[in-house]
Amino acid sequence: MALTRRKFLKMCSGLALTAGFSQVLIPEVYRALTAAAGGKPTVIWLEGMNCSGCSVSLLNSVHPDIKKVLMEIISLEFHPNLMAASGGLALSVYEDAIKNKKGEYLLIIEGSIPTKSGKYCEIGEKDGEGIPMGEWVTRLGDSAKSIIAVGQCAAYGGIPAAAGNYTGAVGVQEYLKKPVINIPGCPPHPDWMMGTISHVLLFGMPELDLYGRPKMFFGKCIHDNCERRRDYDKNKFAKHFSEEGCLYELGCKGPVTYADCPQRLWNNRVSWCVQSGAGCRGCTEPGWPDKFSPLF
Numbered sequence: 001m002a003l004t005r006r007k008f009l010k011m012c013s014g015l016a017l018t019a020g021f022s023q024v025l026i027p028e029v030y031r032a033l034t035a036a037a038g039g040k041p042t043v044i045w046l047e048g049m050n051c052s053g054c055s056v057s058l059l060n061s062v063h064p065d066i067k068k069v070l071m072e073i074i075s076l077e078f079h080p081n082l083m084a085a086s087g088g089l090a091l092s093v094y095e096d097a098i099k100n101k102k103g104e105y106l107l108i109i110e111g112s113i114p115t116k117s118g119k120y121c122e123i124g125e126k127d128g129e130g131i132p133m134g135e136w137v138t139r140l141g142d143s144a145k146s147i148i149a150v151g152q153c154a155a156y157g158g159i160p161a162a163a164g165n166y167t168g169a170v171g172v173q174e175y176l177k178k179p180v181i182n183i184p185g186c187p188p189h190p191d192w193m194m195g196t197i198s199h200v201l202l203f204g205m206p207e208l209d210l211y212g213r214p215k216m217f218f219g220k221c222i223h224d225n226c227e228r229r230r231d232y233d234k235n236k237f238a239k240h241f242s243e244e245g246c247l248y249e250l251g252c253k254g255p256v257t258y259a260d261c262p263q264r265l266w267n268n269r270v271s272w273c274v275q276s277g278a279g280c281r282g283c284t285e286p287g288w289p290d291k292f293s294p295l296f
């Protein structure tokens, strides 16, 4: 049976999953994409000022299925951490996409973009001078079919844009001055990334909230779905991280954070921030981390 958008969305929010969404969905997406005409969709992954944690989150958590996705479903033509090519050969992929694949590729950006002058984040060089990351974001962004900002840094500036911000770091949307799909999180859950990429490839733009986040993953408040909510309602607050009770007085930002972590769980459905006793830090919200400081 064909994978309809309705079924896809149901699977995305089918939070009574016993396995990670990625494991459940990927075989279906694989069948749908391979059945679709037009061959493998081209994906270009551009990395700026970040820690590569978003890539690590994606690669670690859906293993081994991610290998199948990267090798067989999509044509991942540029990823700085995964590709074998380097130097001019690697950069020729960017140039080829800009010149010959206008409107055909999905651009995924990880990391924030420096806006102050200085040698902060350069990718390749031309005539002996480093090429600023922002130049690639503009050129690749102009020719892309869709742009997805992956992680808090690419979405809203993140840690590089925190107080001090020596480089003038900003997120993709602020830099390009046009709407993009934001998948925040530090790092984002692999399901959020795979689910959004799959939706764009199969059905086009997902429904977004005010901050550009796909509603299918960021439509619910953490606090409303937290297993310690009963403690909050009974004013039973933990005084130390090792105690039972709501973590609000220890700094939990669940009441003002939107994501489905309590149901989706992390690390292949082992646990999530509150369950592990740490509290939510608000990592999916614009303005993080400054707006949420002190975190604990």
Ligand code: SF4
Residues within 6 Å of the ligand: 222, 223, 224, 226, 227, 228, 229, 230, 232, 245, 246, 247, 248, 252, 253, 254, 255, 274, 279, 280
């Ligand atoms: S631990 Fe955090 S998310 Fe859970 S009920 Fe308390 S304040 Fe809300």
Ligand code: SF4
Residues within 6 Å of the ligand: 185, 186, 222, 257, 258, 259, 261, 272, 273, 274, 279, 280, 281, 282, 283, 284
């Ligand atoms: S619980 Fe909060 S801090 Fe933890 S991953 Fe989810 S949104 Fe981020």
